[in-house]
Amino acid sequence: MAKIIVTGAAGFIGSHLAEALLLQGEEVIGVDEFNDYYEPIFKRKNAAKLESFPNFQLIEGDIQFLDWQTLLKEVELVYHQAAQAGVRASWGKGFRTYTERNINATQVLLEAIKDAQNLKRLVFASTSSVYGDAETLPTHEEIIPLPVSPYGITKLAAERLCGLYHKNFGVPCVSLRYFTVYGPRQRPDMAFHKFFRTILQDEAIPVYGDGQQTRDFTFVSDVIAANLAAATIPAAVGEIFNIGGGSRVVLAEVLDTIADIVGKPIKRNHIEKAMGDARHTAADVSKARKILGYQPQVSLREGLTQEWHWVKSLY
Numbered sequence: 001m002a003k004i005i006v007t008g009a010a011g012f013i014g015s016h017l018a019e020a021l022l023l024q025g026e027e028v029i030g031v032d033e034f035n036d037y038y039e040p041i042f043k044r045k046n047a048a049k050l051e052s053f054p055n056f057q058l059i060e061g062d063i064q065f066l067d068w069q070t071l072l073k074e075v076e077l078v079y080h081q082a083a084q085a086g087v088r089a090s091w092g093k094g095f096r097t098y099t100e101r102n103i104n105a106t107q108v109l110l111e112a113i114k115d116a117q118n119l120k121r122l123v124f125a126s127t128s129s130v131y132g133d134a135e136t137l138p139t140h141e142e143i144i145p146l147p148v149s150p151y152g153i154t155k156l157a158a159e160r161l162c163g164l165y166h167k168n169f170g171v172p173c174v175s176l177r178y179f180t181v182y183g184p185r186q187r188p189d190m191a192f193h194k195f196f197r198t199i200l201q202d203e204a205i206p207v208y209g210d211g212q213q214t215r216d217f218t219f220v221s222d223v224i225a226a227n228l229a230a231a232t233i234p235a236a237v238g239e240i241f242n243i244g245g246g247s248r249v250v251l252a253e254v255l256d257t258i259a260d261i262v263g264k265p266i267k268r269n270h271i272e273k274a275m276g277d278a279r280h281t282a283a284d285v286s287k288a289r290k291i292l293g294y295q296p297q298v299s300l301r302e303g304l305t306q307e308w309h310w311v312k313s314l315y
Helices: 012-023 040-050 092-113 150-169 191-200 220-232 251-262 286-292 300-314
Strands: 003-007 027-032 056-060 077-080 121-127 173-178 205-208 214-216 240-243 248-250 268-271
Touching (some): 003 012, 012 027, 027 040, 077 092, 077 220, 092 121, 150 173, 191 205, 191 251, 191 300, 214 251
Parallel strands (some): 121 173, 205 268
């Protein structure tokens, strides 16, 4: 039984990851500050589910001010999922929270980890947002990152810090660049959650721009499988991997699939293109397939159906 820390454990991906580890019988310390970027009630729900496991311990607090030396004592793995998310909210006055929670917090964690005796792996949650409007689609990991949002810039900085600590202090880091993750427990500010909620309220779905933008959507269970592999496979250390759904879909077509799932036509309200949104994303996952044995299992229709049932149970 390994002792494992998951930061952002009450969040969307973090809670799924912590739960998967607990079900494997691991001892999990979940760290979360329950900030109010979105309604904390969602995070409290996720945390309550985790707290039903006897081998789970919740630490509530800001990563920058925790006693990491004590926390890391017997810890073998750290999954760093905590971050200030959201592309569109990263402009303007809110930017400071992005630098604090994405860059400074990661640096504090890395400093503590470099002296941790038992640590075998740090898996860092990065994002496809580091690519911005990539010239090459599907995008592979060697392409020069060109973020188009302040959020993407802070996540790239954090990812680069992991690389520096690996190179200079031998911190066993792996970075996973997630491509648009969805599924049950998805954050309420994310598209599919918003879409389904809007449908339940019988309102029009807001569509940014012309609806012809494409995304590589990744179901949450596939992301969890990638994390577990990244934490155990020796060849993953020091590497960066794209974690995508393996299929690129036009947003307008996704809306048709959603209409099909909910069994009624959906009203669409076209609004202005959002600043910082990439036009297209598509993951080349051949590296993850080769080294991590990554193979996305859940189709978009299947994943959306699962999320729809979850959203219905929520509201």
